[in-house]
Amino acid sequence: MSASNLHVYVMAAPLLTAFFVNLLGRISKVWIAPLTIGSLAFSSFASLIVMGRVIAYGGFSYTVGNWKAPYGIELVVDHLSAVMLVLISLVALTGSISAVKSVFQELPDQEYLFFTLYLILITGLYGLVLTGDAFNLYVLLEITSITTYGLIAMGKGRAPLASFNYIIMGSIGASFYLLGVGYLYLMTGSLNMADIAGMLQTMDGGAAIATSLAFILVGLWVKMAFFPLHGWLPNAYSLAPTGAALVAAPLMTKVTIYLMVRVMFSIYSVDYLFITHPIIQNGIVWVAAVAIICASALALAQRDLKRMLTYIIVAEVGYMVGGIWLVNSTGMTGAVLHIVNDAVMTLCLFLAAAALVYRLGDLNFDNLQGIYRKMPVTMAAFTVGAFAMIGVPPTAGFFSKWYLILGGIEAGQWIYVIALLFSSLINAVLFFRIIEIGYFFKEGEHHGHEKVAEAPLSMQVPLVISAAALIVIGLSTGPLVKTIIKLALPAGF
Amino acid sequence: MNYQISIWPLAAVLISLIGSIPIMLSDRSPNLRESWTLLIAFLKVVIVASLLPTVLAGGGFQFTIAEVIPGVPLALRVDAMGMFFALVASSLWFFTSVYSIGYMRSLDEHGQTRYYASFAVAISATLGVAFSANLLTLYLFYEMLSLSTYPLVTHHQDAEARQSGRKYLTYILGTSIGLALPAMLIVYSLAGTLDFKIGGILSGTGASPQTLALVLVLFLFGFAKSGLMPVHGWLPAAMVAPTPVSSFLHGVAVVKVGVFSVLRVIFHIFGPEQLLAVNLGWVITTLASITILVASLVALTQDNLKRRLAYSTIGQLSYMILGAGMLSAVGMTGGLLHIAMHAFGKITLFFCAGAIYVAAGKKYISQMDGLGRRMPITYLAFFFGSLSIIGMPPLGGFISKWNLALGAIESGHLILLVVLLVSSLLNALYFFPIVYRGFFLPAAQGEPEGIKEAPVFCLVPLSVTAACSLILFFWPSVFYRLAQLALGL
Numbered sequence: 001m002s003a004s005n006l007h008v009y010v011m012a013a014p015l016l017t018a019f020f021v022n023l024l025g026r027i028s029k030v031w032i033a034p035l036t037i038g039s040l041a042f043s044s045f046a047s048l049i050v051m052g053r054v055i056a057y058g059g060f061s062y063t064v065g066n067w068k069a070p071y072g073i074e075l076v077v078d079h080l081s082a083v084m085l086v087l088i089s090l091v092a093l094t095g096s097i098s099a100v101k102s103v104f105q106e107l108p109d110q111e112y113l114f115f116t117l118y119l120i121l122i123t124g125l126y127g128l129v130l131t132g133d134a135f136n137l138y139v140l141l142e143i144t145s146i147t148t149y150g151l152i153a154m155g156k157g158r159a160p161l162a163s164f165n166y167i168i169m170g171s172i173g174a175s176f177y178l179l180g181v182g183y184l185y186l187m188t189g190s191l192n193m194a195d196i197a198g199m200l201q202t203m204d205g206g207a208a209i210a211t212s213l214a215f216i217l218v219g220l221w222v223k224m225a226f227f228p229l230h231g232w233l234p235n236a237y238s239l240a241p242t243g244a245a246l247v248a249a250p251l252m253t254k255v256t257i258y259l260m261v262r263v264m265f266s267i268y269s270v271d272y273l274f275i276t277h278p279i280i281q282n283g284i285v286w287v288a289a290v291a292i293i294c295a296s297a298l299a300l301a302q303r304d305l306k307r308m309l310t311y312i313i314v315a316e317v318g319y320m321v322g323g324i325w326l327v328n329s330t331g332m333t334g335a336v337l338h339i340v341n342d343a344v345m346t347l348c349l350f351l352a353a354a355a356l357v358y359r360l361g362d363l364n365f366d367n368l369q370g371i372y373r374k375m376p377v378t379m380a381a382f383t384v385g386a387f388a389m390i391g392v393p394p395t396a397g398f399f400s401k402w403y404l405i406l407g408g409i410e411a412g413q414w415i416y417v418i419a420l421l422f423s424s425l426i427n428a429v430l431f432f433r434i435i436e437i438g439y440f441f442k443e444g445e446h447h448g449h450e451k452v453a454e455a456p457l458s459m460q461v462p463l464v465i466s467a468a469a470l471i472v473i474g475l476s477t478g479p480l481v482k483t484i485i486k487l488a489l490p491a492g493f
Numbered sequence: 494m495n496y497q498i499s500i501w502p503l504a505a506v507l508i509s510l511i512g513s514i515p516i517m518l519s520d521r522s523p524n525l526r527e528s529w530t531l532l533i534a535f536l537k538v539v540i541v542a543s544l545l546p547t548v549l550a551g552g553g554f555q556f557t558i559a560e561v562i563p564g565v566p567l568a569l570r571v572d573a574m575g576m577f578f579a580l581v582a583s584s585l586w587f588f589t590s591v592y593s594i595g596y597m598r599s600l601d602e603h604g605q606t607r608y609y610a611s612f613a614v615a616i617s618a619t620l621g622v623a624f625s626a627n628l629l630t631l632y633l634f635y636e637m638l639s640l641s642t643y644p645l646v647t648h649h650q651d652a653e654a655r656q657s658g659r660k661y662l663t664y665i666l667g668t669s670i671g672l673a674l675p676a677m678l679i680v681y682s683l684a685g686t687l688d689f690k691i692g693g694i695l696s697g698t699g700a701s702p703q704t705l706a707l708v709l710v711l712f713l714f715g716f717a718k719s720g721l722m723p724v725h726g727w728l729p730a731a732m733v734a735p736t737p738v739s740s741f742l743h744g745v746a747v748v749k750v751g752v753f754s755v756l757r758v759i760f761h762i763f764g765p766e767q768l769l770a771v772n773l774g775w776v777i778t779t780l781a782s783i784t785i786l787v788a789s790l791v792a793l794t795q796d797n798l799k800r801r802l803a804y805s806t807i808g809q810l811s812y813m814i815l816g817a818g819m820l821s822a823v824g825m826t827g828g829l830l831h832i833a834m835h836a837f838g839k840i841t842l843f844f845c846a847g848a849i850y851v852a853a854g855k856k857y858i859s860q861m862d863g864l865g866r867r868m869p870i871t872y873l874a875f876f877f878g879s880l881s882i883i884g885m886p887p888l889g890g891f892i893s894k895w896n897l898a899l900g901a902i903e904s905g906h907l908i909l910l911v912v913l914l915v916s917s918l919l920n921a922l923y924f925f926p927i928v929y930r931g932f933f934l935p936a937a938q939g940e941p942e943g944i945k946e947a948p949v950f951c952l953v954p955l956s957v958t959a960a961c962s963l964i965l966f967f968w969p970s971v972f973y974r975l976a977q978l979a980l981g982l
Contacts, residue, residue, distance in 0.1 A: 391670070392640065393633040399561060402678070409682050417675065424670045432662055440650050475567070478560030 005062045006053070007077050010046045010085060011126040013039045018119035025112025033100045036115050040096055040122070044089035047082075054082040055483065061132060070192035074132035079488035080336065084129035084258050087340055091250050091347050092122045094462040099243030101459050102354050106241050107154060114154060114243065121147040121247065125255050134181045134267065135191040137259065141177065141223065145170045148252065151244035152236050162235035169232040173222030180215030183208055184267070193266050200268065210274045216263055224256035226317050227291030234310040242354045245306070250346040253313055254339045257320045261336070265490030270327065281325055282413075288322030289419035291315070296426035305363035306353055308430060309346070312389060315423055316342045322416050323404045329493045331407025336485050337477070338400035341388070344473060345397055348385035348466040352378055355455035355463055371438040374452040377460050379438055381467035386431035388470045391424045395470045399477040497547075499554040502569040502624045505540040505579070506634075509533050510617035513610040520606045527594050530609050534587040537616070541576075541583045548576040549974055555626060564686045567633065570626035572689070573978030574760070577829065578753050579623040580971075581836045582746055586616045588954040589741040592844055595950025596737050599851045607644055608735070614641040619746040622753060628677050628687035628762065631754060632669070635716070638750055639665045645738045646731050657730040664717050664727035673715025676708050680762060689757060691981040693764020702771040705763070709773055712758045713780060718751025719814060720807040722784040728807055732799040736850060739799055740843030745836045748806060752813045752832060760980065765820045774904075777818025782912045784811040789919035796857050798846045801923060802839070808916060809835045809882060815909065816897050822982055824900020829976040830969070831893035837962045838881035838890055844955035845875040848947035858927055865931025867944045870952055872931045874959035879924035881962040884917050889965030892973075 017039035024031035053060070059078030067073065077085070096118070103114050124144035131137050149170070153163035185191060187208050188199045200209065218229075225233035233253075237245050264275060274280060292315050299311035320342070323335030353363060355378045360367050372379045388397035401420060408417040454460065473480065512533035519526035544554060548571060555570040571579075593612070597605050618641055621634030639662070647658035681687055683704070684694045695705065717724040731743050742748075759768065759777070768774055788808035795801035809831070816828020848871045855861055865872035877888060884894030894913065901909035946952055965972070 387640070390666075392636050393629070394559075394561075394567065402562065405675070405678050406682060409678055421671055421675060424674075425667060428662070428666050428670065432659075432666075436655060436659065439644070439647070440655055475559045475561065478562065478566070482560075 006046050007050050007085065007130055008062055008064075008075060010043045010050065010089070011075075011123055011130060013042045013046070014119040014126070015123040018116050018123070021119060022112055022116040025115065029104075029111055032111050032115050036096055036100070036119060037093070039119065040089065040093040043122075043126070044086075044093045047085040047089040050077055051082045051086050054079055070190045070195035073136055074192060074194075075130040076132035076194075077130065079484060080258070080261070080490070081129045083336070083340065083484060083488050084255065085126065087343055088122065088125050088129065088251055088255070091343050092125075092247055094466055095246040095250070095347060095351070098351050098354050098459045098462045099246045101456055102246070102358055103241060103243040105358060106156075106243070110154065114151065114241065117147045117150045118244070118247065121151065125251055128255050129258060132193050133191055134184060134193055134196065134263075138174065138178050138181060141259075142174055144252065144255075145174065145223070148236075148244070148248055151248070152240040154244070155239045155241045157239060158235070159239040159241075162232075162239045166232040166236045169222055169229075173219045173229075175219070176215050176222065177219030180212045180217075180219060183212035183215065187212070193262075196267050197269065200272075213264075213268055213272075213274050217260065220256055220260050220263070221321075224253045224260070224317050224321075225314055226321055227287075227295055227314055230291075230295070230314045230317070233314060234307055237310045237313070238304065238306040242357050246347070246350050246354055249309070249313060249350050250343045253317050254320075254343045257317065257324070257335075257339055260321070261324060261490060264324070265492065270490065270492030275327065281327060284325040285322050285411075285413050285416050288318045288325065289413075289415045291318030292322070292419040292423045296423045299430055300426060303365050305356070305365070305368070305434065309349055309353060312427065312430070313346060316346075319401075319404060319420065319423075322413075322419075323407060326407045326411045326413060326416070328407055328411050329489065330403055330410055332489050332493050333481060333485055334400050334403030334405075334407050336488055337403055337481065341396040341400045341470075341473060344466060344469055345385055345388045348381060348463065348470060349389070351459070351463040351466055352382035352385060355459045358455055358459060359452050365434070365437055368434065368437050370441045371452075375454050378455050378463060381463045383435065384467040384470055386427075386435065388474075390427045390431060394474045396473040396477070397470070399474055496553040496555040496570060496572075498556065500556060501540060501544055502554050502571045503556045503558065505537060505544070505583075506569060506617055506620045506624060508537055508540065508617075509613040509620075513613040513617075516610045516613055517606060523598075523605065526606060526609060530590050530593075530613070531587075533613060534583075534590040534616075537583045537620070538587050541579050541620075544571050545576060545580065545971075548573055548978070549971070551978065558630075562629065565627055565629045565681065565688075567630050568626035569621070569624040569630065570689070571624055573975045574753075574757070574829070575623040575625070577972060577975040577979060578749065578832065579620050580975075581749070581833045582616065582619045582623060585741060585745050585836060585840055585958070588958055589737055589840070592740070592847070592951055592954040593737040595948045595952075596735065596847050596851055599948055599951070600735075602648070602735060604648065604650075608648060611641050611644045612738075612741075615645065615742060615746060619750055622750045625689075627689060628680065628758070631757065632673065632677060635673075635718075635750060635754060636666075636669060638747060639669065639718075642738075642742055642747060645742065646734045648735050648738065649733065654733050657733040660730040661727045664724055668715050668717035668724055671715075672711045676711035676715055679704070679708055679711075687762075689761035691761060691764075693760075693762055693767050695763055696767045696770075702773075705767075705771055706773055706776065709758075709763065709768075709776060713755060713777065713814075716751045716754040716758075718747050719755050720748055720751065720784070720810045721755075721780055721814065722787060722807070725784070725788070725807045729800050729803045732797075732803050736799070736843060736847030739803075740840050740847060743803065744806060744839040744843045748810055749832055749836060752810050755814055756817050756829065759817045760825070765825065769820050774818050774820045778815055778906065778909060781811040781815035781818055782909065784808065785815065785912060785916045786919075789916050789923070792923045793919065796859050798849070798856060798858050798861070798927070799843070801858065802842055802846060805882065805920065805923065806839060808920075809839065812894075812897060812913075812916075815912075816900060819897075819900045819904040819906070819909065821900045821904040822980065823896050823903050825980055826973070826976045826982070827893050827896025827898075827900050829979060830896060830972055831890075833972045834881060834889040834893040834962070834965060837958050837965060838878045838888070841874050841878035841955055841958040841962060842882070844951065844958065845871050845878065848951045848955060851951060852947040853944045858930070860937065861927065862930050862934040863936030864944070865928065868931075868946050870946055870956060872928065874955045875931075876928050877959040877962055879920075879928065883920040883924060887963065887966045889962045889969065891966060892969045
């Protein structure tokens with residue numbers, strides 16, 4: 001194992017472990033948790049080393065099977081993918097500790113199946129951020145999607161239907177993406193991203209290349225649930241087993257947004273006509289603003305905590321898509337920072353939801369009355385996550401929103417700025433509604449002596465860690481942006 | 494101005510935040526818990542006071558907590574203006590802590606641990622606002638104060654508290670996110686910094702007068718804690734809180750954090766010269782004058798004592814903003830001074846209202862006939878407090894109002910002088926009847942016997958703050974000097 005192929009091991013660890021979980025987990029349940037958590041801990045450790053190496057020496061790549069690019073498969077690490085690698089590792093690790101408890105409760109005797117899919121999903125996510133090949137990206141996108149379909153279908157009640165819905169939408173998205181790549185291949189004869197980028201610079205683009213970008217973008221938008229293509233997400237994530245939502249909700253949309261950045265600026269470029277075209281640029285930023293406002297409004301209509309959170313995810317997708325399409329340095333910084341922050345915020349809130357589900361079963365708002373007294377630690381961490389979503393300093397959410405709004409002001413996109421502020425206000429309403437319900441008691445039941453205990457320790461610890469991380473990340477925004485995020489911005493920013 | 498790097502500003506801010514932990518851990522032992530509260534309050538005053546001599550000598554301290562945004566670190570700085578406010582807030586917190594013990598125990602309130610812990614976080618945030626080196630840090634602590642006072646406002650956890658809490662957050666959080674935050678971002682994109690500087694940071698940025706006017710209005714309403722109409726509605730609603738909360742937070746800390754933030758923006762973000770140059774002072778004075786007169790008139794109609802005090806507070810807060818808006822040296826000094834003078838006066842009045850509630854269980858002025866003869870110390874303190882608010886010698890309020898009146902003359906807007914005088918008259922009209930009823934009207938029929946003064950834990954703080962109001966008339970020099978240093982005079 002040398003330093004320059006370490007990122008392959010990051011990806012290989014969960015993949016190999018998935019098989020062991022499946023085999024050994026059949027024999028005895030005791031293997032499942034140590035194997036899963038162990039492999040993710042290994043990946044986290046390795047991805048931190050990769051990050052250190054990238055900071056010290058810059059990006060590097062590995063050619064699988066020693067088939068040289070552009071024909072072989074290339075796994076590339078640069079600053080941005082190193083950030084994503086660390087993010088995926090740590091979020092998945094933290095989430096899986098809590099997921100173990102929740103899966104053992106919700107899916108008795110199916111744990112080994114769940115964690116097999118779970119680990120392959122994470123492998124797919126690693127692959128997505130590492131691959132330097134446009135077609136491999138499609139394959140990995142399908143690996144993550146198909147494992148997610150399976151995970152969601154394991155949920156109770158209407159979950160299989162939600163999964164089916166997602167399959168239809170997800171397949172349409174994937175087809176769009178594949179069509180786009182097809183066009184690119186026809187025009188350039190290559191699938192390697194760097195290779196294509198080099199050819200596009202000298203090529204007279206024409207309509208075919210523009211069409212390829214349009215197809216790819218639409219495909220990715222479906223996968224990231226960019227409003228109005230978000231229809232599959234709320235049901236899928238709220239009906240999925242809690243353990244699946246723990247990793248899918250924070251990571252799937254964020255990784256897809258990473259893919260959009262990757263495709264836009266690593267295959268095409270900042271000054272590619274389609275991206276700089278004011279009508280297209282303004283149009284997409286406006287759609288993002290509408291996405292933010294509509295998704296926030298839809299979140300207001302929900303009476304179930306998990307469903308409410310899923311609509312917030314849709315709104316947050318609008319934040320990042322808008323930030324990227326401002327196409328200025330500040331907005332881009334905000335978007336990349338927000339990928340990190342939003343993943344941790346979503347993780348924190350879903351961990352809190354998982355702890356609440358574990359004790360309460362159902363997160364209808366009426367169930368939450370007086371919950372602050374019954375589960376103080378869980379709710380304290382939830383409150384931190386809520387403040388981050390609202391954007392209260394010094395939590396991380398404030399600072400990425402700061403960059404996004406500032407980017408909007410610099411670009412003169414006032415509708416986007418107003419949408420962001422509006423969404424912060426709506427988030428305040430959303431979360432204080434929960435806080436209010438949790439803080440006050442039911443009519444008649446005065447001091448809430450009904451016995452609901454605090455969540456088990458293995459759910460509390462990851463939750464508290466993620467809440468603390470929100471504050472630590474927030475306070476270290478300055479160094480984080482200066483040493484990592486600024487360097488992670490695509491060329492031209 | 495040179496500032497020494499020092500950890501003490503951070504210590505002054507954090508001591509009560511950290512102190513909230515032992516307070517929460519001492520849930521089972523109230524005496525220990527209250528000892529913690531008093532110890533922290535005492536240490537806080539000592540730390541703040543120990544920084545005073547350097548500031549009076551023209552120096553200061555600073556401490557950078559974290560680099561968060563290029564050009565805008567999270568940083569604390571003890572300058573004259575921050576010192577001015579910190580001195581008022583920390584000393585009055587000590588008295589409030591003593592008073593809280595008397596009040597909360599007499600009424601046997603529930604959730605006292607949460608109460609003391611939230612209070613400790615709130616005072617931390619208040620000092621944080623006072624010692625902020627830039628607008629971002631100020632915003633951080635401003636929000637922290639909004640959030641930490643929510644459990645205090647909704648302390649009773651009943652339907653009324655729920656309604657008021659909702660109103661409180663809607664006004665305070667809605668304006669700070671919706672108005673103050675974008676204003677701050679616009680300033681940052683114009684000036685590239687958010688540092689507080691004498692003379693302001695917006696001059697020479699080439700911002701158009703329209704932009705400046707927009708930003709000014711966003712700030713004036715964005716810091717809704719200052720109670721400028723029409724964003725004042727949260728304050729009367731927040732009176733549902735226990736009285737020590739009303740007295741300290743809604744007489745001193747929260748509302749003055751609002752005013753302090755507005756004044757910081759006027760003095761150290763815009764700079765008086767800049768505002769004079771683009772002639773925006775009238776925006777401030779007009780809004781403030783309307784608030785002063787309307788609030789005083791509404792106060793006249795309130796029968797609930799705490800609500801009357803709340804409307805009185807709304808009016809008095811606008812005095813401070815009015816003074817700043819005059820943009821003349823004397824007027825601005827008067828505005829700043831009124832922060833201190835009003836704080837000591839108003840907290841006395843609230844303490845008295847609480848003492849009356851504890852001793853007699855009465856909330857409405859119309860039921861308080863003859864009460865003064867049973868509770869002479871409380872009523873005497875109340876009388877002193879109201880004199881100070883009205884602005885009569887020999888009480889502190891006179892000093893600030895005198896400066897404000899001089900400022901009105903100096904700035905050449907005699908109409909402002911009329912506003913000040915009419916308002917003082919209205920103040921007298923809504924305060925004196927309370928005292929008169931207490932001392933001279935016969936008690937109502939069927940009044941229970943045996944109403945006597947409130948417990949000593951309530952009585953001592955209110956006597957001391959009343960005495961402070963008196964002392965400030967004769968020795969206002971510390972505050973006077975700090976105000977002048979803050980304005981760079």
